[in-house]
Amino acid sequence: MGKVVRKLKDHYQTSLVIFLFFVAWQLGVMFFKIPEFILPSPLAALDHLLFKQPDANYNWPLQIGTTLYEVIVSFCATSVIGIALAIVIAWSRTIHDLTLPLFIFVNSLPIIALAPIILLWFGYGILTNVLIAFLVSFFPIIINTATGLNAVDEDLLDLVRYLHASKWQIFFKIRLPNSLPYLFSGLKICSTMCVVGAIVGEFIASDRGLGYIIINSQYTMDTPPIFGALIVVSIIGVALFEVVSLLERLLMPWHRPESSPG
Amino acid sequence: MNAFLKKHYKKAITLLGFLLLWQLVVTVFQMKVFILPSPLTVFAHLFAPEIATKYHWLNHIRTTLGEMVVSFSVTALLGVGVAVAITWSRFLRGIIMPIIALFNSLPKIALAPLFLLWFGFGMLPNIMIAVLIGFFPVVINTAAGLNAVEEDLLDLVRYLHASTFQVFLKIRLPNSLPYIFSGFKISATLCVVGAIVGEFIASTQGLGYLIKSSQGTMDTPPMFASLILISALGLSFFGMISLIERWVMPWQGTK
Numbered sequence: 476m477g478k479v480v481r482k483l484k485d486h487y488q489t490s491l492v493i494f495l496f497f498v499a500w501q502l503g504v505m506f507f508k509i510p511e512f513i514l515p516s517p518l519a520a521l522d523h524l525l526f527k528q529p530d531a532n533y534n535w536p537l538q539i540g541t542t543l544y545e546v547i548v549s550f551c552a553t554s555v556i557g558i559a560l561a562i563v564i565a566w567s568r569t570i571h572d573l574t575l576p577l578f579i580f581v582n583s584l585p586i587i588a589l590a591p592i593i594l595l596w597f598g599y600g601i602l603t604n605v606l607i608a609f610l611v612s613f614f615p616i617i618i619n620t621a622t623g624l625n626a627v628d629e630d631l632l633d634l635v636r637y638l639h640a641s642k643w644q645i646f647f648k649i650r651l652p653n654s655l656p657y658l659f660s661g662l663k664i665c666s667t668m669c670v671v672g673a674i675v676g677e678f679i680a681s682d683r684g685l686g687y688i689i690i691n692s693q694y695t696m697d698t699p700p701i702f703g704a705l706i707v708v709s710i711i712g713v714a715l716f717e718v719v720s721l722l723e724r725l726l727m728p729w730h731r732p733e734s735s736p737g
Numbered sequence: 738m739n740a741f742l743k744k745h746y747k748k749a750i751t752l753l754g755f756l757l758l759w760q761l762v763v764t765v766f767q768m769k770v771f772i773l774p775s776p777l778t779v780f781a782h783l784f785a786p787e788i789a790t791k792y793h794w795l796n797h798i799r800t801t802l803g804e805m806v807v808s809f810s811v812t813a814l815l816g817v818g819v820a821v822a823i824t825w826s827r828f829l830r831g832i833i834m835p836i837i838a839l840f841n842s843l844p845k846i847a848l849a850p851l852f853l854l855w856f857g858f859g860m861l862p863n864i865m866i867a868v869l870i871g872f873f874p875v876v877i878n879t880a881a882g883l884n885a886v887e888e889d890l891l892d893l894v895r896y897l898h899a900s901t902f903q904v905f906l907k908i909r910l911p912n913s914l915p916y917i918f919s920g921f922k923i924s925a926t927l928c929v930v931g932a933i934v935g936e937f938i939a940s941t942q943g944l945g946y947l948i949k950s951s952q953g954t955m956d957t958p959p960m961f962a963s964l965i966l967i968s969a970l971g972l973s974f975f976g977m978i979s980l981i982e983r984w985v986m987p988w989q990g991t992k
Binding site (some may be wrong): 488489490492493496512513572573574576577580583584585587588589590591592594595596667670671674675678679685686689690692693696698701704705708709712713716 | 747748751752755771772831832834835836838839842843844846847848849850851853854855926929930933934937938944945948949951952955957960961963964967968971972975
């Protein structure tokens with residue numbers, strides 16, 4: 476009970492500080508009469524997001540839908556393909572030893588630098604952005620899952636081998652449950668990276684989506700939509716992260732997850 | 738050196754095999770250069786004097802390297818400083834932590850065009866973008882490390898009348914070093930990413946700019962050459978931090 480109260484108090488304090496941050500921002504903009512093309516007030520951004528008549532450029536449902544679609548498709552593709560490949564890798568010790576170091580190596584490279592090459596190959600459009608988001612988020616999930624599948628207590632494996640467990644049984648009853656914490660921490664990284672990939676993709680290769688709005692409004696120095704788009708992008712990122720956390724809690728009630736994105 | 742070779746020869750063989758396969762695919766299927774250049778073509782663009790001079794590699798490398806080094810230094814100093822401040826003072830922690838949590842959950846790279854708007858073209862916005870992306874892992878890791886001290890140990894030294902300052906310098910700081918360095922390593926990669934994305938959208942120089950502008954002219958060899966250079970820069974940066982880590986913490990086993 477005391478724990479719950481303390482948690483509520485922490486949440487209350489955090490929300491209060493964040494709220495005060497936005498109030499200070501609003502007052503600062505009003506008080507110092509900061510020109511809108513430098514920094515709009517939070518209310519101006521919200522106003523633009525919620526109440527402006529949509530013209531062709533700021534058709535918010537279309538832009539939000541595009542980015543959301545890219546994020547969701549790339550996230551699903553990364554998780555399914557990443558986990559499947561991780562299982563293949565973990566199945567054989569030789570493949571594991573040969574490929575995992577390479578994946579770790581590639582993961583340490585700035586993969587986002589590939590974006591213009593993807594653009595060159597696949598042209599402008601949603602597919603390119605999905606592919607960029609996929610590439611950026613693919614390696615963390617594969618590395619985490621493969622590591623988790625192999626991070627099994629050797630003694631336990633010896634024991635069940637002694638009890639004549641088949642490879643399948645070992646996989647489903649020991650390796651897979653054991654890998655879940657790793658898998659979910661990979662999925663969490665992936666949920667943030669997919670948003671980053673989609674946005675950077677839209678920066679350089681798109682004519683729609685929230686990233687496009689941000690970059691396009693920068694050209695015209697129209698800052699309220701930039702902040703409006705930032706708000707929505709953040710909500711998408713946090714929401715995806717929370718969905719993964721929820722799944723984690725459902726699938727692993729015995730495990731206490733870390734609770735902040737990033 | 739021998740141990741180093743032993744540890745990395747598998748990686749080297751796989752990498753070499755990959756390059757060989759790439760070269761073969763391009764040669765056998767006679768792929769057009771504007772779709773996929775062969776590794777040999779790419780290396781020619783980097784090293785053959787008559788082609789390489791066209792791209793002014795040294796200028797671009799200098800710009801990107803400068804952005805990386807400056808942004809990482811700022812990130813490291815500022816990140817550790819803020820982490821120490823919020824560990825030191827409850828009041829500051831109450832104010833700064835929620836705002837850090839707020840920003841950390843944002844896809845920070847989306848702020849890049851804003852920095853361009855505020856700071857204009859050039860190296861400065863790219864450095865700021867890289868700092869913004871690399872900053873949070875350092876703060877969060879360092880703060881975690883400074884707080885991950887055994888309570889018993891703290892009780893013991895308090896009993897021995899250690900001052901807060903002594904506790905900090907002799908217990909908290911050494912204890913947090915592994916955390917700090919793992920934060921530095923994450924941040925090193927992120928600084929490279931930040932600098933490159935910054936150059937994509939706001940630059941007339943640097944390897945990121947070269948990739949983006951070559952994409953416009955469908956000139957693929959310099960794109961791949963830049964990728965190789967960026968990777969090499971990032972890896973050597975990472976390697977240097979690992980070296981410093983081993984030097985600062987000789988008691989930690991090498992991973």
